[in-house]
């Protein structure tokens with residue numbers, strides 16, 4: 001059977017501390033020359049190379065290196081604090097870890113699949129650099145609490161970066177809302193023209209959605225911001241370490257309270273994936289609108305050339321591929337959420353290797369969402385709104401049918417009855433192919449004697465929006481006040 005080409009390293013490269021800096025190598029050594037595993041004491045046979053490749057998380061967890069070293073330095077200090085290791089031992093280990101960090105950052109570190117994961121890679125290299133003393137680092141610690149720590153540290157930073165990205169996106173939308181504050185557009189339900197709204201009102205709807213996304217991410221952050229280290233493999237540790245001391249070093253406001261739960265808990269991964277899924281859903285809905293609005297049929301907006309792509313065959317094409325890809329990638333993020341939920345559902349306490357399957361979905365979701373948010377902030381900055389086309393689109397009289405019904409209500413007619421009167425008026429206009437905007441007073445009065453001259457003044461987009469003057473409505477006063485609040489907060 002043909003071998004499927006293996007992904008030896010992650011394809012993405014990012015510029016923050018999460019960055020993967022080197023590739024992972026699989027050494028196809030004969031099992032006889034295989035170096036001893038760090039856990040190899042009780043084993044009589046070498047690990048089969050297929051098992052080595054199958055179990056290794058190094059190709060994807062190497063991006064945790066920075067957090068792994070940060071956690072190890074704090075653990076080392078904690079061991080010294082508890083008098084488990086001596087001061088000079090602590091100093092030598094920390095210096096060694098710092099050297100490993102520099103090696104990785106400079107791309108000089110060799111990631112080898114036989115090390116199994118980033119935790120053991122770093123420990124192996126540390127011991128190469130400082131000798132057997134390196135073996136003291138893992139005292140009172142397990143990879144189970146270590147990986148829980150690394151992941152929390154990673155997610156903590158990723159959430160902060162994502163929230164910062166969301167703020168940039170909200171800023172870009174707020175700036176555009178201000179720039180086009182005069183513009184009125186048709187609001188839609190069922191994708192049918194419904195009532196006029198301010199373009200700014202429409203844009204600020206997304207700003208509110210992103211505000212909720214930030215809230216969900218912050219909630220997840222607060223719940224995951226608890227130190228797991230000290231839980232050991234599952235039961236705690238035999239050493240008198242002070243977990244609050246470690247928590248302080250790593251800036252965790254509190255420590256976890258049950259060691260079994262600590263090493264098996266991945267709720268925070270699900271919470272983050274859930275927040276990412278909802279955020280992608282918002283971006284996807286916005287994408288759908290941008291795609292429609294930039295079509296020949298709508299022509300409401302124009303995306304910058306630098307954010308569109310062309311067709312290899314049709315010279316006239318300018319395609320909204322960024323928006324389409326964000327819409328497309330949404331499915332992938334939902335998939336990651338379902339994947340982790342499914343991985344977790346049958347797991348007994350406490351740590352199980354299945355948990356290693358949390359990382360790829362989590363990392364890919366965070367990468368995808370963070371990239372989507374930042375590309376949208378730039379795209380929106382460059383977006384042009386076709387005010388002329390929108391202005392034309394709100395001339396259609398159908399957008400004012402509700403205004404006429406409400407006029408009759410003000411004259412004392414029950415709303416249901418008013419609705420029916422205007423319904424038959426609209427039906428008649430449709431039959432006669434007449435725009436409601438051009439209706440005359442006698443025509444109005446033929447449907448209800450309550451209509452007077454002032455009813456004709458209702459047939460303007462400006463009047464229609466101005467009457468929606470409650471908190472959250474599209475009246476200029478309301479939108480201005482929301483815009484001012486957002487500008488104060490964001491700009």
Ligand code: ARG
Nearest residue numbers: 057117143144147351355356
């Ligand atoms: N690489 C593992 C993970 O990502 C951590 C190692 C725990 N392994 C173990 N045999 N207890 O979950």
